[in-house]
Every structure is written in C-alpha cells, then in structure tokens.
Amino acid sequence: MPLNPTLLRELERLLGPQGFLARAEDLMLYENDGSVEAGRPDCIVFPRHKQDVVAIVKLAIRYDTPLVGRGAGTGLSGGALARRGGIVVTFSRMNHILEIDAENLRAVVEPGVVNLDLTRAVESQGLYFAPDPSSQRACTIGGNVSENSGGPHTLAYGVTSNHVTGLELVLPDAEVVRVGGATIETPGYALTRLLVGSEGTFALVTEATVRLLRAPEDVRTLLAIYDRVEDATNTVVELTARGITPAACEMLDGCTLRAVEAYVHAGFPLDSAAVLLIEVEGLREAVEAQSAEIEEICGLCGAREVRRARDSRERDLLWKGRKNAFGAIGRLSPSYYVLDGVIPRTKLTPTLLHIEEVGKRYGFTIGNVFHAGDGNLHPLILFDQRDPAQLPRVVAAAGEIIQFCVEMGGTLTGEHGVGMEKSELMPLMFSDADLDLMRGVRAVFNPAGLLNPDKILPLGKGCGELRVQPLAGAPAPPA
Amino acid sequence: MKQATASVASRCADLVGADHVVTSAADVSACEVDGLLPSAVVRPGSAAEIAEILRLAAAERLAVIPMGGRTKLAVGMPPQRYDLALDLTRMNRILAFDPADLTLGVEPGVRFAQLERELAAQRQFLPLAPAFASRATLGGMIAANADSPLRHAHGSARDQLLGMEFVTGAGVAAKSGARVVKNVTGYDLHQLLAGSLGTLAVITRLNFRTLPLPPEERMFVASFGAPQEALSFCRAIAASPLQPRMVEAFNPATARIFNAARAPADRWSVTVAAAGHRAVVERHERDLARMARELCAPDFAAFDGPEQDAVFAALREFPRLVLEAFPSAAIFRVAVLPGTMPALLADMIAVCERHRLEPAILVRAAGVVYAALLPPAIDAAATGRLAPASRELMQASMGLGARPMIEWCPLALKREVNIWPPPGNDQVLAEKLKRVFDPQAILAPGRFLGGV
Numbered sequence: 001m002p003l004n005p006t007l008l009r010e011l012e013r014l015l016g017p018q019g020f021l022a023r024a025e026d027l028m029l030y031e032n033d034g035s036v037e038a039g040r041p042d043c044i045v046f047p048r049h050k051q052d053v054v055a056i057v058k059l060a061i062r063y064d065t066p067l068v069g070r071g072a073g074t075g076l077s078g079g080a081l082a083r084r085g086g087i088v089v090t091f092s093r094m095n096h097i098l099e100i101d102a103e104n105l106r107a108v109v110e111p112g113v114v115n116l117d118l119t120r121a122v123e124s125q126g127l128y129f130a131p132d133p134s135s136q137r138a139c140t141i142g143g144n145v146s147e148n149s150g151g152p153h154t155l156a157y158g159v160t161s162n163h164v165t166g167l168e169l170v171l172p173d174a175e176v177v178r179v180g181g182a183t184i185e186t187p188g189y190a191l192t193r194l195l196v197g198s199e200g201t202f203a204l205v206t207e208a209t210v211r212l213l214r215a216p217e218d219v220r221t222l223l224a225i226y227d228r229v230e231d232a233t234n235t236v237v238e239l240t241a242r243g244i245t246p247a248a249c250e251m252l253d254g255c256t257l258r259a260v261e262a263y264v265h266a267g268f269p270l271d272s273a274a275v276l277l278i279e280v281e282g283l284r285e286a287v288e289a290q291s292a293e294i295e296e297i298c299g300l301c302g303a304r305e306v307r308r309a310r311d312s313r314e315r316d317l318l319w320k321g322r323k324n325a326f327g328a329i330g331r332l333s334p335s336y337y338v339l340d341g342v343i344p345r346t347k348l349t350p351t352l353l354h355i356e357e358v359g360k361r362y363g364f365t366i367g368n369v370f371h372a373g374d375g376n377l378h379p380l381i382l383f384d385q386r387d388p389a390q391l392p393r394v395v396a397a398a399g400e401i402i403q404f405c406v407e408m409g410g411t412l413t414g415e416h417g418v419g420m421e422k423s424e425l426m427p428l429m430f431s432d433a434d435l436d437l438m439r440g441v442r443a444v445f446n447p448a449g450l451l452n453p454d455k456i457l458p459l460g461k462g463c464g465e466l467r468v469q470p471l472a473g474a475p476a477p478p479a
Numbered sequence: 480m481k482q483a484t485a486s487v488a489s490r491c492a493d494l495v496g497a498d499h500v501v502t503s504a505a506d507v508s509a510c511e512v513d514g515l516l517p518s519a520v521v522r523p524g525s526a527a528e529i530a531e532i533l534r535l536a537a538a539e540r541l542a543v544i545p546m547g548g549r550t551k552l553a554v555g556m557p558p559q560r561y562d563l564a565l566d567l568t569r570m571n572r573i574l575a576f577d578p579a580d581l582t583l584g585v586e587p588g589v590r591f592a593q594l595e596r597e598l599a600a601q602r603q604f605l606p607l608a609p610a611f612a613s614r615a616t617l618g619g620m621i622a623a624n625a626d627s628p629l630r631h632a633h634g635s636a637r638d639q640l641l642g643m644e645f646v647t648g649a650g651v652a653a654k655s656g657a658r659v660v661k662n663v664t665g666y667d668l669h670q671l672l673a674g675s676l677g678t679l680a681v682i683t684r685l686n687f688r689t690l691p692l693p694p695e696e697r698m699f700v701a702s703f704g705a706p707q708e709a710l711s712f713c714r715a716i717a718a719s720p721l722q723p724r725m726v727e728a729f730n731p732a733t734a735r736i737f738n739a740a741r742a743p744a745d746r747w748s749v750t751v752a753a754a755g756h757r758a759v760v761e762r763h764e765r766d767l768a769r770m771a772r773e774l775c776a777p778d779f780a781a782f783d784g785p786e787q788d789a790v791f792a793a794l795r796e797f798p799r800l801v802l803e804a805f806p807s808a809a810i811f812r813v814a815v816l817p818g819t820m821p822a823l824l825a826d827m828i829a830v831c832e833r834h835r836l837e838p839a840i841l842v843r844a845a846g847v848v849y850a851a852l853l854p855p856a857i858d859a860a861a862t863g864r865l866a867p868a869s870r871e872l873m874q875a876s877m878g879l880g881a882r883p884m885i886e887w888c889p890l891a892l893k894r895e896v897n898i899w900p901p902p903g904n905d906q907v908l909a910e911k912l913k914r915v916f917d918p919q920a921i922l923a924p925g926r927f928l929g930g931v
Binding site: 101103104106147148150154158159161162176177178179181182183184185186187188189190191193194196197198214216217237240241242243244245282283284285286288289290342343344345346371374375376409410411412413414415416417418422426429430431433434436437438440441442443444445456 | 577578579580581582602603624630634635637638647651652653654655657658659660661662663664665666667668670671673674675679690691692717718720721722755756758759761762814815816817818845846847880881882884899900902903904905906908909911912915916927928929
C-alpha cells in the first residue's frame, strides 16, 4: 500500500530535498543490503540530528507507518531492509565524531560514523576502535551497534557489545532515552547490553559512547599454508586446546584463496588446500613467544610452510586478501549465499567435512573463509540468482548446514544477525517459551511493532506456516 | 498466619520433597534479608522444580528471594515483602566442561572455589575473583554483578558469560545466548539478567568461556606518599604498552585492614600483577620499576608465590575484610573514568574528614573506586555520622558525573539513605521489563534501583 501523500509531503518539508528520496529509481538502491534478501521501502529519509529523528518517528506514529534504521547497508541478514515497506531512516548525514577523550579511552559518535573513520581519527594518538568487520571501510558504528558486529579480532577483543558503554536512543514512541554512560558500569539493568545486537528492533540509536583501545606495541602476522584442509582445522583445534589465543585466527580454503589471489595478489599459494592467517599482538616479548609456539604447532599439524609478514605492507596485503574474500568470490560465481553459523572449536573438522558433503549433494561449490579461532564459519554457497530454481535449493542446503551447526552445540549466527534471513530458523535453537519472552521484551521497547517489523522472531508461530522440522534424535538445543 | 505458613511450606514440600523445605528458626534466620525473615526455605533440585515453586508463588503472590552462598544478601534495598527463600545450593553440578573448547556450563549453586579447583586441574580458570570466594556461588556472582581485580585485563563477570537458562517470575523456563564463544542469535536476555539481583528471573544454568592459566605470574607493589602520586603511577601504566592483569591502588587504612606484609600501613600502595611468558613478566618488572623510580616511589617490590597469593586474596576479599573489621561500614562502589579519579578521591577524603570518619579506599584502575566509611563498632556517634556523610558522598560523586551505589551498609543506614542513585530516564523501560519477566512482582520486590 503506498504511503499517504501527506506523510511524504511532511517528511520532505521536514528534511528538505537533500534529505528525502521517494522516486522509484532511488528507492531501488535501498531495497537490498549485503544479503540475498530484498524489501522495497516507500521513502528514504536522512536525518541531520536527534530532533529530526524524533520528528520522523512522530510522523511515522501519526501515519502508522513502519520505520527501519539503516547505516551503510552492508548488513548480511536483511536487518536494514523494509520488509513491510515504509520509511527507511538512513544515518549517513549523522556522521560526526562528537568527542574523543584519549585520556579515558572513550569516543562519542553519531550512528553514521564509518567504523574505520573512528580508528583513523584516533590512530595518531595510538588508539583504535576494536570491532573490525570486513566491511569496516563502509559500515557504520550505528549498524555495528544494531547488529553487534564482530570481525577477525573479536577473538581477542570481543564483539561490539564489549566496546559500547552508553547509548542515546529514540524509542518508537518518540521518547529520547539514555542508557549506560561513559563508565565501565552503571547501576541498574544492563540496558546497553540488551540494546546492542537488538538489530534495530528496539530503538533508533542517535549517539554511542564507545571504548577505544591502545594500539599494541608489536604485531606479527603469520600465514600457515596447508595441503589438506583438515590439517588446518586441526591446527586451530590444537591451538585452542593448548590455550594459545592469538588476536585473530582466520582460515581460507583452496576455493576461496584462489579467487582472492587472482584479485588481490596477497601471496596465497594457488596450489594449497587451505591457509590460516594468524595474528599475534601485544608486548614484543609476548609476540615473540606466542608466534614461536604457533609456528611450532602449525608445523606439528602438517603445515607445509609458515610465513611471516615482513613489514606492514605485506601484513596489509594479507588482510586485504581476507577482508575482500566475499567480493573476490564474484569472480567465481554471479551470486553467493553466506552463512554465519558457530560451532564449538573442537568440532571444526567434522563440520567442514559435512559442509563439503552437503555441497556435493546439492551440486553447489561451497567456499569457506571464516573466523576459525572462535568457530564462526562463513560457508559461501556459490550459485546463480538469475536461475530462479537455484535459490530455494541454496536455502535448503544452508538450512542443513545450520542445522548441523546447532546439532554440534552451536548457533545460527555469530556476527551477521538473524534479521529476515534466519528468523524462521530460530526454533532450531529456541523454544516457544524463549521466543515468547523475547517478543515480550521487544514489546517493552516497540509495542506496536512500528520499528523494523518482522525481523529476528519467526513469523510462522502457531499458524502452520513455515516451520523448521525438529531434528530427529538431536540433542536438546543449547542454552 | 501460622496456618498460612504451614500451608505454603507443605505445598512447597509437595513440589520439591519434604526434605528440601525447612522452616526451623535457625534455617530461616540464616536467610534473613535486611531484618525480614522468610516463612520457609525451599531448596529446589532442578529448573522444573523452580518453575513449579514460582508458579505457586505467583499465584499466591508470595515474595521469593533467590540465593546461593548468601554472601550478598545485604546488597540492595530492603525487600518490600519476603515469604520464601529459594536456596539454590543443591543445584551445584558442573554440567559441561569442554577444556579443548574452553567453555563451561554450570548450575547456579556451584561454588566459585570448587569450580576454580576443577578448572585448575585442566590448567584453566574463569577470570573472576569474587569476595567471599569460598562461599560465593556462580549464580550469585552473576546476579549481583560481582566485581574482581581481574577485571582490568578480562572485563567483568558479564563479559565471561555466553548464555543462561532461567525461570521467570511467571514460572516460565527460558534461555538465551549459547554455549559457544561467539553468538548473536536472539536478544541477549542473559546480559539483562546479569546484575539484576534476582529481580527478573532465577538463574538455572550459566555458560562461560574459560581461559588457560598463564605460565608465570608476578606481583609488584609501589608505594607513594599521597593519593595523587599513586594515581599518577596508574595513569603511567595505562599510557604504557604494558598489559597487566590487574592494577589496584589503596590507602593506608585499607593497607591496615589487609594486614599484608607487602603493603606499608602508612602509605598509598599500587599493586600490579603481570602474567604470561617469563619474558613478558620480566618486561613488566623492568618497566614498572623504572616508572616507579621516575615518580619517586619510596618503595618498589616484586614477589610471587604465597606472598602474591596473600595480597591477591586481600584485594579480592576487600568487602569481607572491611566488614569483619568494621561491621557497620558503608562501602561505596563508584564507577568513574580514570581521569575523574583524582577529583573523586579528593572529594571522598574531604567528606570523610568533615564527618570524622576514616575511609578505606580501593581503586580498581580500570574504572571503579571503592570507599568504605569506617565507624568504629563501639562508637555509636560515629555510626550516626554515616548518614550525612553518605548523602554528601553520593552528591559529590554525582557532581562528578558518576552514578554511585552503596554496595554494603548497615540496615539502619538504608532507612535514611537510598543505596542506589536516582534512576535515569530509562527507568520506565526497567519497570516495563520487570513486568514482562515478573508480572506479579514476586522476585525480590523492592531491592533494586528505583524500587523495582
């Protein structure tokens, strides 16, 4: 149903022609994100400050129109898509760093600040913002807060929720509320922790207070090269079991590394079956000792070679290879579907074997490039979206892989979020009681469902709609 | 009333077995919370039993206070009502420990000391160090958001938490999170419950990440004549590339309470722990000695083994040691930015001088200051000065942008001063969340911030 023309006129009057889009060709640009999902909004607005956001929310209430927050649109689960149409609130004009407090290692930012821009603004003072999703050159901190984004270095430093101490929010009733603060704790319920990762279904974030970290004295990046995938996964299992925690431990399999190499020329050997990109950071002495241990274990587990990045240029190139891996897949296939399941690290080898088996059975090539150190898989199912017969088969294959992850004691998503992509898979992990309680909590913030409707929680509840079949003989879902 | 008590106890006995419901004066008084006694103590053995008890309590509007080692029952405001003590210490099993994955699942009644031993047998640990460590349970530590010296390197209790199972005040068993180290599936209800002091749900399982024990560890103490010099040392450490496990500063009164050989009783001390490979520990020792010298610390010492264990235990047990020496002490917990610490310490000392109360101060350099106002037990007049001093300290801390709480204090003080800071404009959300989890307001009603 098209939006009330009066609402459109009022929004345009509020934000001016620079802050308002409603032409079909403009709306098309906002109907996708980084996932395979789509949702066409009715208009796009670009608030300049909190007052704009409040006014937009008030209009949405008056015209009973859905609202969806959006940062850079790099999300991988449809979190920022207008599943039921309505107004997309894009924060790209609210992109100011409001305060940098180097002494206390804090920054206050507007939600549209690009993740890497914050690090760039503080690196001359020896500081950085730790969450480092692969999209960090584009994605915004508001998006990171909504999705509780991770990245390779979350292995050592935690995800976004570990780096946000306070938020300013506009609730779907247009009230402005502050939760948390700048300090490491505040008395009362931990609302900041609850809000980070709520995928834009609780409130629109208008300001975030985040922690900054001091850059380590020394960094060393190792590339371990393997002729067999299971030697690489066994290395990760062995490192974990021995209690060696690098800052990052990433794996690329042969399929992915060849695509990346052709594109980035990072130095990944084309004839290898897998590589591990392992980084250690900290005091010089710690880096020296840890990298010696890691090199030894890689060797014991069958690495054919372990290289050290000689300088920051080589290091950057290796990371460029890793962070552009999804993009490089475009050289192999017109479309890909990325999964984000997590498993206990002891289960890496059987899980990768299972993924390979699923790929063969469905006739899809599946590449793997992932955060091996914390068991966060990213199988990439290569397919062609132009062939309408393929997507349903891709989704079925993905469902089998995710189901296997949950059977192994893992979860649906480690960092990409549930969004609209995985909402119907939620019953794999959660009971009706769990989901009802989550609905109740959402209703505290968003009682009318005006904000980012139809996300995270399954829609099919009790109506005999799409439901996931319970696993035959599966263990109880993990807590 | 007697009749009602008997009937509640017998209905609980039907649910958990007669052996697990006690009403004797001794048992009941052990579960006293701020002068109130429950009519019965119920010791459930499973989440299913807890759900039944809570459904009964919700139907009868019986107020329930969940508890483990009973070490933190004095935290919070006095409950509005109190009918049943829910003693979770029978639920003391380690449900899963996967050393190769460094993950762990426990029931809420597992004692920290027991868990620490089990983990150490696999050369692992949970990076928490609660006060009352021999009695404290994991459920209680998470519910009360217990702080620890290890926070400096590893974050707080909630940062180790991966997932939780719990029973809401409506008697509904639910869960959130997971048992793997990374997960964003669903809302993080377990993070909301952490630190909620049993006012939203009863915890029935906790999943944590564990860490490998470091190969080497050493402790260092530098002492200084004045608080500002001690803070300068903390700041110098923060600005250096060093990555210590903990950095804690304390004043002479705290040193006397600790009675640890390594901390001079007439100066401010800063204790630092370093852990890791030998070369890393040695680097900390070299750099810290140099920084202490540059700040003209009269003393710098390095030690390990039993001496280190003793100092660490004293820091961990700060509230217990204070309360043993000064039972009517009021202990403030004030989270502040490091840059605010000099002003806060100056204010704390000034308030205490004005009211002729000695403060025992412990600074957790990561961002929490503890100040215990110490009225000698025999001095009734000094106890009378606690209330005005506490009000002033609350005001002074808030004036510096902090949101202080009085974590421990005598009941008499709670009648005069709210131990919680005034609620923020998010209080309406807190109250609505309370109604979602606990619609009949049966879980520890009134103990939490804003009267929740």
